[in-house]
Amino acid sequence: MSSLFAGFTIGLSLIVAIGAQNAFILKQGLLRQHVFWVCTVCFISDSIALSAGIAGFGLVVAKFPEIEWVARWAGAAFLFWYGAINFRSAWTNTTGLVATGDSPKSLYKTILLCLAFTWLNPHFYLDTLVMIGSISTQYPDPLMFGVGTISASCVFFYSLGYGARLLEPVFAKPHSWRILDTLIGIIMWFIALSLVA
Template sequence: MFFSVLATGFLTGAGLIMAIGTQNAFVLRQGLERRHVGLVVAICALADIVLILGGVAGIGTLVEEWPGLLQVLRFGGAAFLAWYGLLAAQRAWTGKGSLMAGQGSERNRRRILLTCLAFTFLNPHVYLDTMVLLGSLSTPYPGHLQWAFALGACAASASWFLALGYGARLLQPVFRQPLAWRVLDASIAVFMLALCAVLLLRPLH
């Protein structure tokens, strides 16, 4: 029974986490550039784990009771997505998106850290998916089985971000062409600006 619930949590978590999202697009680009991939993967996975465990522990109910907090995150996240989308559009237009692989400077490290944190915590949907939805889905399982579900969901998150961040290098032969970077950045720009519009126009439930 334990392993069955563990597998259910893994598949449920994977279904939510693997959906195309702004965070995934950011991790993919960092993986392609091979810049601070370990840092980005660690932040994304650890944040998901903390939020999932918080949701299973019952903290997710606080998110439902504080709709004002989600509204603040909604508009803050929309502003951040608009800014990042415009930067991606500029890279696509100028063709300056392709960067040499490497770790970069300490300043770049701080910038990537802050950008990753923004993608992670300024998205109100991450709280609804991890704390509210996964937390609610874990409640039918009694006692330790509820934590087996949470463990499975946490394992799915860690596995996905590791695969996305470090597996992106398999696509590097394609991205040796500057045109591929321009297409990627144009796609990211459209995606970010579309999600910005969705956040502004569609109320959170």
Template sequence: MSAFIYGLGTGFSLILAIGAQNAFVLKQGLKKQHVFWVCLICALSDSILIGLGVTGFSKIIQQYPLIVDVAKYFGASFLFFYGLKNLYAAFKQTAVLNPSNIEPESLFKIIGLCLAFTWLNPHVYLDTVILVGSISVQFAQDYIQFAVGAMLASWIFFFGLGYAARFLLPLFQKAISWKILDFIIAILMWGIAVSLVI
């Protein structure tokens, strides 16, 4: 059980930092658009990567750092343009925005964005594959329990974030709140993009 608890704690400690993926989940939760699928993709992707990490895939990534480098530059480009999109939205929006009157986006578009936020983020590989994989070595006999704990942290966090976001909706009955959120997300995306390439 200690390996499971340690894995759960490790998973939460790595995922709680506000990153591009978390900001995207939060915004979809506020908009009440495809929340289940966004949470499912994020949690499932984390589980796959954690599984790869504890089964030794981290050694392959360490031997072939090109994998992380490719994700780094593609990820930085993606975050830069997504940041521009949010900045444009921050200055364009003038009406009061409620989730019910926000223009719906297609499920395929949201799935594509969600996959990009996850798989083009080199920090995902460093955190879930290399770091979690390295820590799991301490639990040679119980690495499965450790992995399950780390995976469960992702499922709890993403579904909690996606569905708890609606409790913030009263704050977002004003257009200025959406403008501020979009502006903060734009700055966050650009900050992460810059950190990836310097």
């Protein structure tokens, strides 16, 4: 039980940080656009990476640093592009919750965006494959530790996606939505710069 609890708390502490993926989930939750699928893609991606990390794939990443280098530069380019879209949306939005610069996307495009936010982020690999993988070896039951970390991902992603609607009254105002878009743009550009700095 201690391994399960440790996995849950450590997994939750790593995932709650405000990042590109979480900002995207929050925005989709506020717009009520493909929330289930966004949360599910993030959860399945996390589950795959966490399982691989605990199984020892982190050693492969350490042996082939090119994987991290490609993810770093591709991720930075993607985040810079998406940050620019959010800045444009903040500038043009005058309608409140449904942002004029952010018309509803198809499920296909939304899933592609979600996959990019996840798999083009080098921190994703470091947290799941390397960090969680190495921490899991310190516990007597790595399997239960893994179950704990995966459970934390499940609870967090679906809570963030579906809990975002509680903020709808605030984001019915164009001013609030502009602030959110601006903050998301800043976060995206800050992470992009930190990746290549």
